Amino acid sequence: MPNRKQWLEELRTRMIVRPIQEDERTRYGLPLGKEVSWIFNHAIGGGQANFDEPIGGLTPQERVMLYAYLNQKAHVDELIHAFAKLVPDLERFRNATVIDIGCGPFTAGLALANVVGAGVAYRYFGIDHSASMCEFGARLAARVEAINEFHSGTEVSFHQNIDEIDFGRIRGGEITIFVLSYLLASTSIDVDELVRQIKSAQKRVGLGATVLLYTNTGRESARKLYPDFCSKLTAAGFVEQIEEVELFKDSDKDRLIHYALFVSPPVSKVKTAEFFA
Template sequence: MTQLISSEIDQRIENDHRTTAATFLGWPRNEIFRDVIGGGQADFNASIGHLSGDDRALLYAKYNQGRHLDELRHAFARLLGDHGNIARPTVVDLGCGPFTAGLSFAASLGPQEPFRYFGVDRATSMLSLGALLAERAREYGAFHPQTTCWFGDDLGRVDFGPARGEWTLVVASYLLASPTIDVGLLVASILTAVSSIGPGPAAVFYTNSANRNADAKYPTFRDALMQGGFELAVDDVERFADTNKSPKDVHYALLYRPAKTTIQMKGRTNEVAKA
């Protein structure tokens, strides 16, 4: 993964003719986090100055993706360690950015196990960069040959195929830090997607900065998922230091819904959770 990020992010920026000793892509380096990527919450479809949306997505990966890769890789290693029987899971990555959760999950699962990945983001630039990184990761041998990746801007339009009984993992990493996110609509779309995928066990994995403002929508998100049949399994703030970046407090939460079984009763079908 380090080699992939170096070649597809760092070297692309360094080799760009606009990059100088004091700039990346012609923008002052000490102003990029604030002015170009808005701390990670910019409109990455829009241009700013001489930078295109694609340029801004690339700079987001340069400034933000490394830490998020470390955080998610650490979290997925813990999750998969607790559930060693996860096989052929479906991963739904909401606000996927440049394939961040996909790269971290692949690194944690290893190339010996296939998975399905669905990345959703409103920014075309992020989807394009994510698809590129997924393609390059496959070339590097990071995936099982049967691993598939899909990218799009609308979770409601995803065709998940026939119902499945394997694990579903929904990732919402830093998504609720967005000031424009509608938590009610988000949770409704998650519940619909999980139901469409199938009756297998499902988990929603949440990460965010522990900063009060960034994390303010979490209680509403948690409560709505619990009303939709999920149980709260993990809810912790951890000082994350397993990175070459500066340590930072990260909020992790895992909400779980057990597998469902279908029972026929007098001409109607009922679904009940497995014990």
Template sequence: MNNWLRDSISEVINQRLNDDARTTSTTYLGWPRNRIFRDVIGGGQADFDTGVGHLTPDDRALLYAKYNQIRHLDELSHAFGRLLGQSEKIHRPTLIDIGCGPFTAGLSFAECFGAQGPFRYFGVDRAHSMLRLGYSLAQEAKGRDAMHPQTTLNFERNLGDLDFGYSRGEWTIVVASYLLASPTVDASELVREIVDALQRVGPGPVAVLYTNSAHEYADAKYPQFRDSFVEAGFTVEADEIEWFTDTSKEPKHVHYALLCRPAQTTIAVPGVLR
């Protein structure tokens, strides 16, 4: 993990938790540490805009970052490393991070892409608390020169509300990291919304990166997600379950998939362009 990333997490997550008057040697924010994963973050799929007990939505988002984010950062950095290593140099890509949580894929992408060139980041999350924490981490990372000065960062609650500006032909990478286990997600409807958003981005090539726990309950909606993309003209470039060890956390089985669509060519209207 890069120094700027470690320092950003230390400043925005660890220090806030450690400095909070409710934190003790056996609790974070007054909640027993051994019950946080289950009670507070619901394995990652809680409604982060409601409080629980004495904890506010912002407390819950912070504890999500403490308990789940490092592992996801490691997994995404590994996946982006492979993706960027294989492709020709990507110029000014657009990254759409759906169910972005606290800017997780944005941080990993910045770690792999570096400050070498600008990219556009669009984070979408239904929880205001996640968007607030994501924005804080993004500002912290920017302040540490982790991204090119022309990199732009946008956070929204709905994919349909994103404004992509003028139509562009550069690469778009869509990320769905640990999103599909959410009870609120309908996989076919989500793919329809993504394809509609891509239409608004422009005709450039697209890579959709899916990551999730390989547990059956977490991964159950993946076949519907994959098949809906295939129906929309995508091909499955990678689909594998990996025993992931490149992390300071416990190793575990991770499901990675990469679904791609080439640049859309202009359709000639017979008789007009001949």
């Protein structure tokens, strides 16, 4: 069982569960008046849908809310476990740059805030193609800030295109942490382009070591892209440190989760002009 803090339970109830359950359309176990099977297959499309389009009388924001209502709790719990398991030294997050690719509604961000607490400042960049996902993620992050569960120096922002992010001045020894959670569950992901984006962002952030935390369902059918991703990421200078499929137990149901951790060493030599540019 993950160590889920009380504030996270209260945030989920206030901003996700209660708005869905108290909506006048929610009756007879039908969230917003929709069959759960229809929601999974159409409204959220297994998490890979275009959430910025209305569907079946639902607005884009309502589709995101239903995704968070049905999917996010389990994924947050898995990521709480993953952060504690794979990056147990919380000092690694001090002044880190966290880049969450396919962030959804701040799922990994909530897990990270639960694990790190308000004692460590870091920068979080959430990236999701869906503007409605980014908007709801920003609302959740604002609530975390309002209840003082972020360090005062923590910065959170959301973006739709990783290549357009200005990370600011190139950093020195601070660590960069990429998070990829369930991203490769979609077979439409272009692995070559994904690795290119990771390397480009890594170079634009700074010179310190880089860690990439990967999680996915443990179902074999959803792990087809992993060998290609691993091979190309290794060719780009990352080393696979941990890779395993584990039975994850929580209060909902037991399920197989695929974890991996990759590390890229810090840049040992750099031109002075580049560092201070």
